[in-house]
Amino acid sequence: MTEFTRKQSASTQKKSGGFAEVVRTLLYAVIIAVGFRTFAYEPFNIPSSSMVPTLLVGDYLFVSKFTYGYSKYTVGLGLPLFDGRILGSEPERGDVAVFKQPRDNRTDYIKRIVGMPGDRIQVTDGILHINGEPVQRERVEEEVAPDEYGRLVRATVYRETLPNGREHLIREISDAGPYDNTREFVVPERHYFMMGDNRDNSADSREFSTVGYVPEENLVGRAEFLFLSLDDARIWEIWKWPFALRFSRLLDGVV
Known part of the structure; x- marks a missing residue:
């Protein structure tokens, strides 16, 4: 060679x-x-206004997979690997959680957990009642917001305090909407009752044709913090970022 x-x-x-x-x-x-x-963590984006004022359209956030443990919907793509949840703890009332919609077990929804297993949940004149007791709410401000048809109307932002002391903001356009007066719901064992913070513009557990009670195994994880927030821009439209970034929301925790 x-x-x-x-x-x-x-x-x-x-x-x-x-x-x-x-x-x-x-x-x-x-x-x-x-x-x-x-x-560990999975990124999600917010496509609708059902969680306003807590989450805005165009928010991008991380959801912790390990907080509630693992189910076939968190790690198995819905495949029947095992039933129930493993290696996790029970959610807390007031958590903002991502879950698979029970009607198709595929679509991701994000709402707030207001009802625990065994709870009696009812909305009367716009006020959430848990086990027969009204949940405290305090008026914060008035604002102009779109209703379910996209029309601009006046709305009220309240601070709602759940029985465990967790506080968060909600938006009410009126206290006489379709879901402001409901029957009493009794949450089954190993299920949760979810509601959006934009109370008059949210498909949630009050609507059984869409969501209803959410099984514990459908929980994907708990919303933790925002890593990006864009106003009227998609994540790949980088040239719009200088004008679309909501800087004040970056790295905000979800409460």
């Missing part, structure tokens, strides 16, 4: 080794990213 041939062979082996190293690095990166998304 000539000196030239030996150098050419060594160069070829070096290039081959370098390419294999790049492939291994990319593979490790993919495995880590998939594992992080599957078992």
Whole structure:
């Protein structure tokens, strides 16, 4: 073998080794990213106004997968790997949670947990009642907001305090809407009652044709914090970011 041939062979082996190293690095990166998304935190975006004023259309947030433990909907893509939940703890009243819509077990919804297993839930004249007791709400401000048909109307923002002391803001356009007076709901064992903070513009557990009671295994995770918030721009429209970024919301926790 000539000196030239030996150098050419060594160069070829070096290039081959370098390419294999790049492939291994990319593979490790993919495995880590998939594992992080599957078992730790998954990103979600807010496409509707059902959680206003807490969450706005164009908010992007991380949801912790491990907080409530794991089910076939958090790690198994809905495949029947196992039933129920493992390695988790019970959600708390007031948590903002992502869950699979019970009617199709595929669509992601995000709402607030207001009813725990065994609770009696009812809305009367716009006021949430839990186990026969009205939930305290305090008027914060008046604002102009779109109703369910997109028309601008006056709305009131309240601070609602749940029985465990958790506080959050809600929006009410009126106290006489379709879901402002409901029957009493009794939450079954291992189920939860979910409501949107935009009370007159939210499909939630008050509407059984869409959501109803949410089984514990349908919970995907708890909303933790915003990593991006864009006003009238999509995440890939980077050229719009300088004008669309809501800087004040970046890294805000979800309460």
